[in-house]
Amino acid sequence: MTVMTYREAARRALAEEMARDATVWALGEDLGRGGIFGQYADLTARFGPDRIVDTPISEAAIVGAAVGAAMMGTRPVVEMRIADFALCAIDELVNQAAKARYMFGGQARVPLVVREPIGVWPALAAQHSQSLEAWYTHIPGLVVVAPATPADARDLLKAAIRCDDPVVHLEHKMLWGLEDEVPDATNAAPDPAATLGRARIARPGDDLTVVTWSRLVHDSLAAAEILRAEGRSVEVIDLRTLWPWDQDTVLASVERTGRLLVVHEAVTVSGFGAEIAAVVSEALFGRLKAPVRRLGAPRAPVPYAPPLEEQVRLTAADVTAAARAMLG
Amino acid sequence: MTVMTYREAARRALAEEMARDATVWALGEDLGRGGIFGQYADLTARFGPDRIVDTPISEAAIVGAAVGAAMMGTRPVVEMRIADFALCAIDELVNQAAKARYMFGGQARVPLVVREPIGVWPALAAQHSQSLEAWYTHIPGLVVVAPATPADARDLLKAAIRCDDPVVHLEHKMLWGLEDEVPDATNAAPDPAATLGRARIARPGDDLTVVTWSRLVHDSLAAAEILRAEGRSVEVIDLRTLWPWDQDTVLASVERTGRLLVVHEAVTVSGFGAEIAAVVSEALFGRLKAPVRRLGAPRAPVPYAPPLEEQVRLTAADVTAAARAMLG
Amino acid sequence: MTEPDAAPRRNVDTERLMGLLSEMARIRAFEETAVAALESGLYPGFIHPSIGQEAVPVGVCAHLTEADPLLSTHRGHGHTMAKGATPTGMMCELFGRASGVCGGKGGSMHIADFRVGMLGANGVVGANILIAAGAAHALKVKGETGRVVACFFGDGAINRGPFLEGLNWARTFDLPVLFVCEENGFAATTRTGVLTAGDGPAARAESLGIPSLTVDGNDIQAVDEAAAVLVGAIRRGEGPRFLLAHTYRLTGHTSMDAAGYRPEGEAEERWTRDPISRCAERLRQAGVAETAIAAVIRSAEEEIEAALETAKDAPWPAPEAAFTDVQDLGAPVPTRPGGLAR
Amino acid sequence: MTEPDAAPRRNVDTERLMGLLSEMARIRAFEETAVAALESGLYPGFIHPSIGQEAVPVGVCAHLTEADPLLSTHRGHGHTMAKGATPTGMMCELFGRASGVCGGKGGSMHIADFRVGMLGANGVVGANILIAAGAAHALKVKGETGRVVACFFGDGAINRGPFLEGLNWARTFDLPVLFVCEENGFAATTRTGVLTAGDGPAARAESLGIPSLTVDGNDIQAVDEAAAVLVGAIRRGEGPRFLLAHTYRLTGHTSMDAAGYRPEGEAEERWTRDPISRCAERLRQAGVAETAIAAVIRSAEEEIEAALETAKDAPWPAPEAAFTDVQDLGAPVPTRPGGLAR
Numbered sequence A, B: 001m002t003v004m005t006y007r008e009a010a011r012r013a014l015a016e017e018m019a020r021d022a023t024v025w026a027l028g029e030d031l032g033r034g035g036i037f038g039q040y041a042d043l044t045a046r047f048g049p050d051r052i053v054d055t056p057i058s059e060a061a062i063v064g065a066a067v068g069a070a071m072m073g074t075r076p077v078v079e080m081r082i083a084d085f086a087l088c089a090i091d092e093l094v095n096q097a098a099k100a101r102y103m104f105g106g107q108a109r110v111p112l113v114v115r116e117p118i119g120v121w122p123a124l125a126a127q128h129s130q131s132l133e134a135w136y137t138h139i140p141g142l143v144v145v146a147p148a149t150p151a152d153a154r155d156l157l158k159a160a161i162r163c164d165d166p167v168v169h170l171e172h173k174m175l176w177g178l179e180d181e182v183p184d185a186t187n188a189a190p191d192p193a194a195t196l197g198r199a200r201i202a203r204p205g206d207d208l209t210v211v212t213w214s215r216l217v218h219d220s221l222a223a224a225e226i227l228r229a230e231g232r233s234v235e236v237i238d239l240r241t242l243w244p245w246d247q248d249t250v251l252a253s254v255e256r257t258g259r260l261l262v263v264h265e266a267v268t269v270s271g272f273g274a275e276i277a278a279v280v281s282e283a284l285f286g287r288l289k290a291p292v293r294r295l296g297a298p299r300a301p302v303p304y305a306p307p308l309e310e311q312v313r314l315t316a317a318d319v320t321a322a323a324r325a326m327l328g
Numbered sequence C, D: 001m002t003e004p005d006a007a008p009r010r011n012v013d014t015e016r017l018m019g020l021l022s023e024m025a026r027i028r029a030f031e032e033t034a035v036a037a038l039e040s041g042l043y044p045g046f047i048h049p050s051i052g053q054e055a056v057p058v059g060v061c062a063h064l065t066e067a068d069p070l071l072s073t074h075r076g077h078g079h080t081m082a083k084g085a086t087p088t089g090m091m092c093e094l095f096g097r098a099s100g101v102c103g104g105k106g107g108s109m110h111i112a113d114f115r116v117g118m119l120g121a122n123g124v125v126g127a128n129i130l131i132a133a134g135a136a137h138a139l140k141v142k143g144e145t146g147r148v149v150a151c152f153f154g155d156g157a158i159n160r161g162p163f164l165e166g167l168n169w170a171r172t173f174d175l176p177v178l179f180v181c182e183e184n185g186f187a188a189t190t191r192t193g194v195l196t197a198g199d200g201p202a203a204r205a206e207s208l209g210i211p212s213l214t215v216d217g218n219d220i221q222a223v224d225e226a227a228a229v230l231v232g233a234i235r236r237g238e239g240p241r242f243l244l245a246h247t248y249r250l251t252g253h254t255s256m257d258a259a260g261y262r263p264e265g266e267a268e269e270r271w272t273r274d275p276i277s278r279c280a281e282r283l284r285q286a287g288v289a290e291t292a293i294a295a296v297i298r299s300a301e302e303e304i305e306a307a308l309e310t311a312k313d314a315p316w317p318a319p320e321a322a323f324t325d326v327q328d329l330g331a332p333v334p335t336r337p338g339g340l341a342r
């Protein structure tokens, strides 16, 4: 066990994979100075500028080139800087990366990882704050990952790099500084199939299941703690991987608790919570004690001013209130 | 009443709006030769190349320029040719068009219409067949429209052009040739607020509600007809507008029938059916006779060969089977 | 045409130059005040100061009226003020107040002041180029002649696709746009030279058929003169023009960036070419009294000081404002207490 | 360097030229057969024939080996065959059969044959430019020298952002890519000249620091010679190169397009500059017997005829194939009967 930040865990994961496999490389803007969140700090000194590649401001080319490089047998790790900028490279991700293997009848493999820092960070406003994970879950060919803890920041990134299909790897801007214990890893690290697609019961409980991911895992845990004082037992599931998602773990939990609240930072409407709610409502029809509820952002862009931003950013208090309401 | 095609209805709608309002103009590739589906036929002769604008192959510029032109008081109608190519202009649509009004505190208005021909058309394969309506419903600031009939191809396009916010207008490739009666319109045509967001009960029924849109309205109607022979009464709701969507009509229907099947051509996972299923399951909890079911495409790209394409394209038989299964 | 500054200037219109100095001083005062206020925790986030680059927007906007739309960038305070916006609305916006020019919803990266034709900063590098082309296209559709759209962007933006698509568009449709590239040597922490192939922004513009001028962007007179030529041509209906202005970002990329990636002495050396000092020096040489120059600068500082005081006391936006101006149909419905809006 | 064809050629390597003729004839036969088969309803959809443009891929690919990756377009049959693919796998793919080179999943717009280094046609104009840059970047990352990536695209593609981003990328990182622009005068039904500002593809490439050659793309010897120069430079590690080949699309945009937007006589006039006839004529002038030329063409036709027959009888893919090769984790699970896969 070592205590480290989410940033450091992710940084080490990349460094270890690069040390292990010479075909792994990273590309993105300003990586040579450590990346804007420091998640690439010192990697250029270690691996050189040909493997930690500073790119022009050319998001389409960053992803498009990574597709070609992945097809040619390397494993590019693409840094998008801010998830919103990935919208400048959607053709490359959705029409090219996600479909190449299929369209070409299995001739191509596209083992690339697209790292996208998501979420609200104070005062970044509408064009730097989005969480669009639901979009990626809708696209055949993509794996979608969203670590919430330092341990997962490491293990899921490693698994993503080892995955032979394109992975959208969503790291939350507010989590970079989060410190927690990270189990010492053998370097013979995660097999993608054993790691991706597995949820984690972050806190066991009996009265209500909260399914969440990324930043809101922590707020949900805080809410669960508050509710414990009120005699309520809330199970918090950190989904970790959104596609494929761990239906077994979620369904088993909700079957037991009878109540499901899905919590995410993204806009509620057509968020990934809708998919979970639809699946669970169908699978456990007649066995739920309450309707499945979703707690997400209103369908509004993220505003700048603090009192406005507060209106669209979920907090532990929001989760607590929603859970309390469901528990009756 | 005049019988005309979906193509012709849409063509006339645009022509009428252009005749009525000199600030309405259209831009896209090959429009001067009528557009690839003939939906702009003869409009250049009537309105000239400065209002039916042939553009370079520059999707980002087509949408980006339309944003600027809309902010400057014109009403651009953008032709994306094939919905999949809109993925080359997602920043322009999502980060710019959808957010400008909000970010600038109401100073900007962006009255643009983005026309995107969606759906599977024989043998177009993975990069020309997508239906990504769910994405747009997830983005604050966008109105999302998907007409299924010639009458709506006209009325909804007119309403979209008159709408003061950006509208994503999804026309199905397989519907261009569909003929049907179109009520004679007064030229004092649809008020957006009275037209957009209103579902249509395409066929009334009592045992099951099918909510659908675009091409699958017709297959759902065919399924309802087949099931009538089996003594089952199926209500088919053509949603028409996906955002805002007509929750009142849908909830009233499902409350009555007790059963909901959502049918769409898009991939099921995180499709807009998930949103509808989640809302209805929550709102009518305990009052449903069966779990809400979704029928959509598997999470696979659209393949080329006919026997493969058939595996991912829904038909009336699929709707019939799913409805029959729900009716027990 | 390069570096018209190289040759000594024949005559100096001191009145005009005093006006330009004043505009530059106002921007400088705004940026310095805004940085200091941010560092004191008076508002959240960060800003991209344009300290050292003031001559470019001031020289260009001297040839624009409020009827001429302008599209700006993340580093847009200078463009906004040069375009005629009052600093108070912008300062209040930085402070996230209801009286901010965007009602507190946009912040520094999304400043806009439509009253003076400033149609928006942009948080996405290069996106404004397409919007500018479209704003100009609207003028064509509406048959309006004589108006000019100005579009500012950095030397990093020329590597994004919209640069190609937007310039090709403007030339193809012969639209009245002035593209202004502020070559400050950096894209965030990266030297733009290293990641820009070929002969740079102007060569690219020329390859797209757009005539260009290249100037010392720290020489306000050079910018002023070049802008006069280019804007004049555009107004006469000759289609788009391109201005490449060499300048230097005297601060870090953001107010939080110490710019440790710059070799020691570089910024210091560049400060000696600060456009404001150079302008003042030229005025002195032309016989303008030191007191007159100081008065202009002092007055700029006072104006910004007043804006700061206004912003400090300005009321916050009402929470419900988070849900307005999203869209007319299907707008979110506020539901607090008991949860957020849907 | 322009139009090297203008000057009469000194000596003709007839053996080489016969080989090139044969390759062109194979492509021509493939396209004509594929169009006819489509028109007879033997397979669905449409194709983009490259009739009239055969000299470009043949001349370029004569300098490539199977180790050299190639990225193609929607109009990619010629590129694929010139790269060394057998016509049978491609014809079966058009027919949507299991023995198609993509197992029937791709079709004409997504042909790929990785065995010969053909890494994919593309249904999105310009997208292949970025993929090509990246394929070359992989060679750099892996430290492989001497291999060359070829990337074909049309004159319409140069107005998309990826053209700028991809060429800038290739030059910035000094990658081994040959960019080949097939200027056939059209983007679908639109004249490219009308919507392309500036001096065209080569001028843009040069502005991005990429040396270029411009040739008569209907003169196989000119293409062959220019490709030799450019590929040689790239193989020696000199970075990217650009080839602009003037050609003409002798058919409509697709097999369904009657091209009524072309003035009468234009296509007829252009047929007189057909690269295959010109090549044959040059061979005749060099003393090659008419029978030898006819034999080459007949043999090409026979090869394609055989491919057609194979395709007609080839088995369909199993329905489950619709669900394979999506992704390893989270792949769809076939559930018919009783519904589609989830």
Ligand SMILES: Cc1ncc(C[n+]2csc(CCOP(=O)(O)OP(=O)(O)O)c2C)c(N)n1
Binding pocket: A029, A057, A059, A081, A085, A088, C074, C075, C123, C124, C125, C126, C153, C154, C155, C156, C157, C158, C182, C184, C186, C187, C188, C192, C249, C253
């Ligand atoms: C599409 C996009 N990519 C990346 C960024 C992050 N970013 C913001 S400013 C900047 C540097 C821009 O450089 P330049 O265009 O030269 O403008 P300058 O900051 O020098 O004024 C970057 C990379 C962004 N905002 N948008």
Ligand SMILES: Cc1ncc(C[n+]2csc(CCOP(=O)(O)OP(=O)(O)O)c2C)c(N)n1
Binding pocket: B029, B057, B059, B081, B085, B088, D074, D075, D123, D124, D125, D126, D153, D154, D155, D156, D157, D158, D182, D184, D186, D187, D188, D192, D249, D253
């Ligand atoms: C991004 C994108 N926009 C539009 C299209 C539709 N389209 C297919 S081919 C074509 C014309 C391409 O012209 P060019 O690049 O010159 O190639 P050519 O067809 O002449 O070989 C167009 C517009 C597309 N496939 N992709």
Ligand SMILES: [Mg+2]
Binding pocket: C154, C155, C156, C182, C183, C184, C185, C186, C187, C188, C192
């Ligand atoms: Mg810069």
Ligand SMILES: [Mg+2]
Binding pocket: D154, D155, D156, D182, D183, D184, D185, D186, D187, D188, D192
């Ligand atoms: Mg062409």
